[in-house]
Amino acid sequence: MTFLIPISFIILLLLVTHGIFSVIGKSFRVAIFEPVSALTTTGFSTTSYNNWNATGWIVLIILMLIGGGTCSTAGGIKQYRIYLLYKSLIWELRRSFFAPNDHY
16 A cells, blocks of 8 residues: 555546646645545545546556455455565566576
8 A cells, every 4th residue: 555555646646637627736635535545445536537537547446456355355356466466577577687598
């Protein structure tokens, strides 16, 4: 959550809410409240998503999937699994780029 909320805030502020709301304070409030609400799966919303572009929808859907699977026994996507996938990707990239070449 420490990384997801600031990243999603920046994405939503720059790519979605900045173009919709003329008042900068409203853009900030929506860009911070909506990702927190989606990630915590509280279900609250302060705005309509009809004017949002696909980027905003995708960000919120991903946050809802991650938040819904956190500490759930339903077998959803867990934050630990996403972290493990990220670390595995980093390990594989490092191994393939920085490992000695054993091919003859």
